[in-house]
Amino acid sequence: MDRTYDAVVIGGGLLGCFAARALCRRKLRVALVEQREDVCTGISRANTAIVYAGYDTKPGTLKSRLTVQANREFDGLCRELGVRFRRCGSLMVAFGPRGRASLRRKLEQGAANGVEGLRLLDRAEALALEPALSPAVEAALWCPGVGTVDPWELCLAAAENAAANGAELLLSTRVTGLRAEGDRYVVETDRGDLSCRGVVNCAGIRADQVAELLHRPTIRIVPTKGDYFVLDTGAGEHLRHVIFHEPEEKGKGLTLVPTVDGNVLLGPSEEGAEDREDTASSEEGLAFLRRLAGEVAPGLPLEVIRSFAAIRPNPYEALVDGETGAVTLSQKSIGEFMVTRLEEYPGLVSMIGIKTPGLTCAKLLGEHAAWLLSRQLGDPPANPDFCPERRAPVRVAGLPEDELAALVARDPAYGRVVCRCRMVTEGEIRDAVRRTPGAVTLDGVKYRTGAGMGRCQGGVCTERVLEILARERGVSPAEIAKGRPGSWLVKEGGDGQI
Template identity: 40%
Template sequence: MYDVIIIGGGVTGCATAAELAKYELGICVIEKESDVCEGTSKANSAIVHAGFDAEPGTLKAKLNVRGNAMIRELYKKLDFAFKQNGAMVLCFDEMQLPDLEKLLEKGKKNGVEGLEIITVEESRKREPKLSGEVKYALFAPTSGIVCPFEMTLAFAENALENGAEFKLSTKVTEINKSSDGYKVITDKGEFEARAVINCAGVYADEISEMVAEKRFTITPRKGEYMLMDKDAGGIVSHTIFQLPTKMGKGILVTPTVHGNLLVGPTAENIDDKENTSTTASGIAEVRAKGALSVEGLPFNKVITSFTGLRAVGNKHDFIIEEAAPNFFNAAGIESPGLTSAPAIAEMLRELLSNNIDLKLKDNYKDTRDGLVHFAELSRDEQNALIKENPAYGNIVCRCETITEGEILDAINRPLGATTLDGVKRRTRAGMGRCQAGFCSPKTILLLSEKLGCGIGDIKKNGRQEVSEDA
């Protein structure tokens, strides 16, 4: 029997596992996909928000600002990519200035540091490519960008190293109360725990209703993006927002931590919790609205488009609660959920501590070594690494300069990759301009050899096929 079962291996679930793994607890993360970071956490804007947008007094406001501060320290300890590049919210009309001033006041009430409204002249000094329609901008220096795959994986690997277990490709079908806690029934067997934490993203409402009465609903909000080649990455250095609406923070233009340029997302509420298709109309909207913020966006350098789903709750705030004795929900974790994840984990730990005594481990390890990124090393470091392990001398992904050594490390690590997407998220092999056209065959071969299976058994991702009567 575990002390805690966490349902969902996204950034919230993995951050919670890492937080609870500091204590003498038996922890199990159950994820229906074959890897962590397969759902909402893998397809978002990758922004570490400053915290000026959320309504003062809400959980979103409190946990955003706390999470922002935590990430600025955690990335050093857990070895994931992060850059504090600052953000600008653009105002295109003098009549919009009061709305920008309201954002400023919200941010100040929320405790965001360094916020200021700057003139068009100052805005264009900082970002020369801004649209000529810009009148003012709200500048937020504490905003940043992150790699969501790396951050989620860092939490997961840190949790694993500190004793947490992960049950992947395991779908929860039922949860029953037991004399000591809960029996979690899955398609891979039954697991028992004293407490359950629901971090199931767009399915959090369905998981909650396995235990408690209907408390909330989750609506998937579809957001489409365009990703440009690294040749376009220097168009802007800050994250460029437009004034937000009730549907979200609007179309943004931002560099990524790996040097690309990202534009999006759209915002469309849908019914299908698995619909991650892109559409001609969605991409057209991204192009049109992105061009309002930044002049001369090089759409001829787009290397891929993709869609993410945000888990939008009907409570207009994060839903973090004890819904039944020792059953906790972390639901409706839409933006700024990525930023807030480590702070949400702290809050869940506090709720759990009301019912279960928590004792810190004597041997807890608060650091984690990430994968070696060969392309980021100096020439001397590269030569030394190749001398130690010749596999680092074989380039597999030419677009991103990813070596065989990096791919083998991604497969061999605890919680290692088992699919093409798993390798891609850990190493970036396949994320370049040819979008895996060159490196896929070699990556499949390496996966096949290391996993001991046929090349036909290697999948792009591990999405579980569920029959109609399942």
Template identity: 40%
Template sequence: MLDVIVIGAGVTGCATARELSRYDLKVTVLEKEEDVCCGTSKANSAIIHAGYDAEPGTLKARMNVLGNQRMDALAEELDFPFQRNGSLVLCFDEENLPGLEELRERAEANGVPDVRIVTGKEIKELEPNLSPEVKAVLYAPTGGIVCPFKMTIALAENSYVNGVDYRFQTAVTDIARTDGGYLVSTNRGTFTARCVVNAAGVYADQFNNKVSAHKLHITPRKGEYILMDKKAGSFVSHTIFQQPTRLGKGILITPTVHGNLLAGPTAEDITDKEEVSTTGEGLAQVMEKARLSAEKIPLSMAITSFAGLRACEEKGDFVLGEAEDAEGFFNAAGIDSPGLSSAPAIGLFLAEQIAARLKAGKKADFISRRKDIPCIAESTPEEMEALIAADPAYGNVICRCETVTEGEIINAIRRPLGAKSLDGVKRRTRAGMGRCQSGFCAPRVMEILSRELQISPLDLTKSGGKSCLLTGMTGGS
């Protein structure tokens, strides 16, 4: 019997697994996809919220602020990109200034430092490209941006080297209480554990409702985004929000840690928990509302669009901790925005509760640090020379748009919990994330995957499962 099963390898599940790996516990993560970071964690705004938005006293407010505070140390320990670029909330009408003041008061109540309201010429000094219709802004300097792929992968890799077992393409189909724990049924057999962490995203209500009389109801909320080229990345330096009004929260504009510009998301409640297609109507809405914040936003430089789902629980707050009537069953449910920001705090919160219940001691040999794949595009000439001298594959550029080399791709495949698909390589190295969106580099990445994994090119997938990239051979081969 395992000590803990974590259902879901998104950022919340991986953050919890990483904190659990500090203890002498047998932990297994069950993930229905072929890799970590395949759900909500890979399709979001990539923002670390300051913490002024959530209602004081809620779990969202508490976890957001604590998660934000932990982010600098975590990014340094686990070597993933994070920047404190600050955030602005735009007020377009003087009659809405009391609402901006209310957000400032929330920030103070939640313990968010240095939040202030800016008016007049200082607005343009902060962001020259904002609309002239902006009357005031709420400035929160502790807001930040992060790479959600790199963050989730870093948490997973570090937990793995500290003993956590990951089972991919393992979909949980049922869960039932047993004497001393839980029986978890999957498409790949059954598992038993003394405790279960329910970090299943939009499916978390289904697992909770199998073991607890306190029913949850999660609605998937689809958000569509437009990503622009790196030439547009300096259009704004802060994350730009529109003030929430009776018409909704509006569309944000933000730089990314990799130098792109991002606009979105829409907010559409749907019933299909797998529906992540973009629509003409949704993308038109992103463009129209983004121009309210900055009319000259370079949307003509768009290189791709995408959509993600947020897991919105009907009570509006995170559902965290042990279910009252299901001993050993720990929820991390309803983790919508600011879930990415809150993940480090949620992981710590749950791990401490579980360790206390199981009376687990901490490991003496816990490995707290992890190094990312060396990045040629961000290396100094001296660093580049040393990498190529050690391994000539770092001198062979595969992805021209993002300057990703063969050495980086090989590293991505061979490292702990390495890439097994085209998207797996993309999330770890950014090969295929540039202007041509894999148009040039995909065949070359496939050659490396086939060689390193020692599988036929016909068995390669875009993202696991049935997403095969090739249907057959030509030329009589």
């Protein structure tokens, strides 16, 4: 196998997939290296799923400029990639004088950033728009541009489109070293070395560690985590808009999100993390969410179907002592998007500690990193074969009856329902395995099709999904994991029985 590339992207999250896609717009040989068996298993898998408008970020920053632009372009991006997007609008709600003052500041900040349609609402207007809110609400900042998207759908679509445009996806491949050799870089992996002219480091929670495989510390990540609840679709019927709660006391408010699937996402809390892999949700975090939900939206039924925790990559400037080499961190976390490279290593572009709104800006951040690297590579010509469009997978739920009947007549697998909660069929699960990158785990099927994401959380369909997955991959069900390697669901006995 030829392991020589123009550009290697490290990390198959939203940033890496969009960076790889952007690099494919040029005549470049591109590889995307991801340590896990699938893309979208890191921060991009667990977040708040909001497409921000840009009123909450400091004027004049890269973050504000990209957020406002990304929000305006989001409908077009989702059309191009066949991804669902719900531009539902948001209400930032206040319950007292501190909150009200904050809303006014955000209105001014938003206007300075060029966010359109912002308006302050009084109690009656807020309650008319969102009856599930507490009648104690005093004021709200209305923003029509905010929306919600399925982060997995977006990430998978970017990965598929990058692959369709020639990017090689090297999954289950962990980067273990990076070194410069003349004007090239060697990316060492647990599956052998790759040689390239440039690298984009999008390793998420480990992006600082990957950068430090090559150079001195510049930015270090300190992880924290946040808990979430997913509420059943019954709650979704009660919530029309994204709600940001501006608390009266200092500290974290609550966010409520009506998802594209009709559920409600509630969270995140803010807690310390044991380490970078610590995604266990905590009693305190979930109790905090329950309490705030009762205060902010008592009209919302708390029908919890799942809880999970997300990990935040908080970036701090790393100050290195010239004599001892000891590293201390800046007092304050960096608020700006950090897309960096060192003069000594112009061929390595790193995105370290990209937090909210990294999902909103993933396409533009990917393009920004690709542009920086392309300049370093001598501005290669445009790829005339690049196609930005991606064919969306079939979704049986919600298809008009006549279309569904025609589909089933052509292919009966679309008539065999596997996940009853979300109406996902055998045909859709089969397609999820056959796409590139295709599902290899139960989670991979879940994120591509929604099977197992409904009220019963896979209680009914897991066995059947496992069978289809094993059949399609031509392996034993005992070789299929839930997610990361080792998370096996069934065991093969000595007699070959499962």
